Amino acid sequence: MKIVVLPGDGIGPETMAVAVDVLETVSARFGLGITLDHDVAGHASMEQYGATVRPELLDKVKAADALMLGPASAYEYPNQINASKHFRKGLDLYANIRPARTYAGMDHRFGEFDLVVVRENTEGFYADRNMESGGSEILVTRDVAISMRRITRVCCERIARSAFELAMTRRKHVTIVHKASVLKICDGMFVDVCREVAKDYPEVVVDDVIVDAMMALVVRHPQRYDVIVTTNMFGDILSDLTSELSGSIGLGGSLNAGADAAMGQAAHGSAPDIAGQDIANPFSQVLSAAQLLGWYGQKQNDARFLQASKAIDEAVAAGIAAGEATRDVSGRLGTKATGAALVKRLQQA
Numbered sequence: 001m002k003i004v005v006l007p008g009d010g011i012g013p014e015t016m017a018v019a020v021d022v023l024e025t026v027s028a029r030f031g032l033g034i035t036l037d038h039d040v041a042g043h044a045s046m047e048q049y050g051a052t053v054r055p056e057l058l059d060k061v062k063a064a065d066a067l068m069l070g071p072a073s074a075y076e077y078p079n080q081i082n083a084s085k086h087f088r089k090g091l092d093l094y095a096n097i098r099p100a101r102t103y104a105g106m107d108h109r110f111g112e113f114d115l116v117v118v119r120e121n122t123e124g125f126y127a128d129r130n131m132e133s134g135g136s137e138i139l140v141t142r143d144v145a146i147s148m149r150r151i152t153r154v155c156c157e158r159i160a161r162s163a164f165e166l167a168m169t170r171r172k173h174v175t176i177v178h179k180a181s182v183l184k185i186c187d188g189m190f191v192d193v194c195r196e197v198a199k200d201y202p203e204v205v206v207d208d209v210i211v212d213a214m215m216a217l218v219v220r221h222p223q224r225y226d227v228i229v230t231t232n233m234f235g236d237i238l239s240d241l242t243s244e245l246s247g248s249i250g251l252g253g254s255l256n257a258g259a260d261a262a263m264g265q266a267a268h269g270s271a272p273d274i275a276g277q278d279i280a281n282p283f284s285q286v287l288s289a290a291q292l293l294g295w296y297g298q299k300q301n302d303a304r305f306l307q308a309s310k311a312i313d314e315a316v317a318a319g320i321a322a323g324e325a326t327r328d329v330s331g332r333l334g335t336k337a338t339g340a341a342l343v344k345r346l347q348q349a
């Protein structure tokens with residue numbers, strides 16, 4: 001399995017270094033033959049090449065089996081390519097799978113839970129991915145701005161199918177999150193298509209919740225949810241909330257998957273407020289690596305990758321229970337020491 005590694009910005013280099021150690025460890029331990037191709041995107045690329053993403057990088061990633069991408073400080077270079085968008089759109093990674101679960105050894109203020117947010121990744125309110133040319137935000141006059149949101153039947157259908165397929169491997173419950181009460185056409189279509197797809201999965205229980213109500217309901221009873229399917233921006237916001245509810249945004253792993261390609265990338269941003277301090281939680285990027293190996297194992301029908309993926313999940317859980325984790329998850333270690341403890345645990349797995 002050949003993986004291109006782009007550490008990205010902010011805490012990215014610190015958390016990706018741990019994810020890389022973990023990938024190398026499980027590759028040796030489970031005989032996976034993983035090859036890592038280290039390259040740069042974001043600030044490091046700006047410094048070296050004068051652009052956040054070099055044009056040839058997309059082809060390089062297409063020629064590999066998968067990508068591990070760190071966060072992008074897109075705010076800081078508004079006129080440059082946002083690496084996250086570039087690969088999501090360029091590789092058509094339409095399904096952003098963001099699990100959130102509680103772990104033993106941590107305080108569960110909201111009770112124990114285990115859910116997954118399935119977020120559409122290629123259209124919606126994201127102005128940089130809706131148009132053939134230009135963005136979908138318009139400055140009409142200096143004081144008037146319009147933002148357009150694109151929703152297509154084909155994208156609704158494929159994200160719905162991802163959610164229902166996932167639900168079939170879990171507790172068989174899908175919750176559609178939307179704002180069809182106000183966005184009657186766009187979210188009306190999203191809900192209709194999800195309900196249409198649901199007919200192919202009669203064993204799955206389906207309900208739907210308005211996005212604002214969901215913010216209260218998921219805090220009140222996160223254990224009521226299994227798979228939550230939603231549009232791009234709602235999913236981005238909701239998944240930050242669910243990872244924080246699980247104990248820390250630093251536990252938010254995520255897989256960006258398309259028909260043939262996939263990218264592991266932590267759900268959170270570049271966290272510039274804590275960058276370079278050896279305090280960032282690396283588990284989000286590590287859990288993203290585990291998801292990526294799980295995706296590849298399924299695609300190739302190769303049990304070794306599935307075993308490695310599970311071993312990483314279990315080692316993270318054991319690390320948290322033992323306090324071999326960063327402070328945001330009640331641990332007592334820095335980023336590097338958390339990574340070293342995790343690697344040691346995986347070597348013995």
Ligand code: ATP
Pocket residue numbers: 010011015071072073074075249250251268269270271272273274279280281282284328
């Ligand atoms: P960006 O502009 O790149 O989205 P941000 O700081 O606006 O960055 P996040 O990076 O998502 O947004 O960070 C939100 C909060 O969560 C910050 O206080 C940050 O320090 C914290 N945070 C994010 N990732 C981690 C992590 N891996 N470990 C610990 N704290 C984190």
